[in-house]
Amino acid sequence: MLDTVREIETPEGVSLRLRAAGAFSRAQAWLLDLGLRAIVYSTAVGIFAALGRGGTGLALLLLFALTWGYNVVCEVWFHGQTLGKRALGLRVVSADGTPVTLLPSITRNLLRVVDGLPGIYGVGLVCGMIDPSARRIGDIVAGTLVVHADDLPAGSKVPVAPAQPLPLPLDQDEQAAVIEFAERSPQLTVQRQEELADILYPLTGREGTAAVVQLTAYANGLLGRP
Structure with missing residues (x-):
């Protein structure tokens, strides 16, 4: 699917254009992340094997962390980019272009189970081909979007915090x-x-x-x- 352009309007009424990442570039990023996690896991298993049953437990904990925690940690604390997305110049953001927060990130990653059906992201691929912004079900439910990082507007990386008005006018x-x-x-x-x-x-x-x-x-x- 070709990359698409999504026009959004900020709360103050300013229109922004974000280029949503298509299925092909997202698949490349996913494969990179999968390969990196496989390398980390296989290396760790070789080390844990020397620890016997305790090593087996550690290997299972690592597998859980890599499967469910890796994406969330990268998206929330590393500006919406896993290592694979960083390599491809992609970023996960909220639908309004602001940084993705914890709950939406957890939601979109838990729903990978649904998007992965019946295998190799079949549901997610079909959904991405239908949706105008190439979103899979997890993105639609979580209110997130995968975009090309270089196209983000100024201020998109500002940490989300309770807003306060300026005490005096600035140019x-x-x-x-x-x-x-x-x-x-x-x-x-x-x-x-x-x-x-x-x-x-x-x-x-x-x-x-x-x-x-x-x-x-x-x-x-x-x-x-x-």
Whole structure:
């Protein structure tokens, strides 16, 4: 199926265009992830074999984690990207283009059981061919979308937090700087986050970690989030 373009409207009424990933690129990412997990599991089993029955238990725990936890952890804490999706330039986001959160990620991954029927993602493939945004059942129920990461609008990587309005008006460049700080702060050390946030004390009235949290709240407000 060819990649599709999805037009969404943000809460503040701004139209955005996201290019939804088609079945072929998603299948490639899935195969990469499957191969990587198989390598990790087979290597670990070889090590656990020396531990006897205890090793068998550890192998089963690892299998459970790789099967059910890998995707959720990557999607929620690594900006919507498993290693396979990162290699293909794909990302899981909410239907409105914001970062995917824990419950939708769990939902979409639990429903892989349904999408996988009757084998090799038969249901998911058919659903993706029918849906205008190439979503499988898990994505439809969870309200998520797999898109090309390079096409995401500015601010899409800002951590979701309770929004707060700015205490004073800022021009567009200043607003963009607040959003950019919130978007990049997870990639910085805590010390660097606080150092940069302290510069904006006249805006936040706070210092250190409290200033970082405040700026993230302002960024969410500028993005029109609740």
